[in-house]
Amino acid sequence: MLEKFKPLTLFFFFLVVMSAPLLAQETELTNNRASLFKYSLIIGASVITLAAAAGIFGQAKAISSACEGISRNPNSGPHIRFLLIFGLVLIETLVIYALLISIIILMVKWGQYT
Numbered sequence: 001m002l003e004k005f006k007p008l009t010l011f012f013f014f015l016v017v018m019s020a021p022l023l024a025q026e027t028e029l030t031n032n033r034a035s036l037f038k039y040s041l042i043i044g045a046s047v048i049t050l051a052a053a054a055g056i057f058g059q060a061k062a063i064s065s066a067c068e069g070i071s072r073n074p075n076s077g078p079h080i081r082f083l084l085i086f087g088l089v090l091i092e093t094l095v096i097y098a099l100l101i102s103i104i105i106l107m108v109k110w111g112q113y114t
Helices: 002-024 032-072 074-107
Strands: none
Touching: 002 032, 032 074
């Protein structure tokens, strides 16, 4: 039972550890701007964390299925290998898009135009 909650517990632990410096800093930002900045950091980190986790699970499943397919029918190895690499490229591209979105979220100067 504890093994099922171990990744979730580690995620929340690292979330708390990574957000601790944000809560300890004293800045000259107003309350609205400071809270928007904190939320943008949490959202940006969550986006890239979830995208990376989904990409890792997708890549692991794709590699596992490709190895299984090649072992069942070795003659179709080149076709399966091509489709595997193509699928891995698409999965990695989605993770890179999520990284770009999180960087945009983190780099926006929240509250500048208020």
